[in-house]
Amino acid sequence: MNLTSLVLQLGLTFVFIGFAAAGILWAIRSGQYDDLEGPAQRILMDDDDPMIPFNHLKSGANQNKITK
Secondary structure, rough: HHHHHHHHHHHHHHHHHHHHHHHHHHHHHOOOOOOOOOOHHHHHOOOOOOOHHHHHHHHHHHHHHOOO
16 A cells, blocks of 8 residues: 555545534534434324324314314
């Protein structure tokens, strides 16, 4: 292995490490790791649970239609 290929491989390694670090920092700053437990608990919820905000709005709309 000559010196030119070693320099090329080290340069590419630093470029890939830079892209990985930029991706991780972007994910942290954009809030990708803010709620780690929410998606795991959301799997266990029923779709018709009124405590889920989207279902609460649907059930409220259905109740308004029935009472009018």
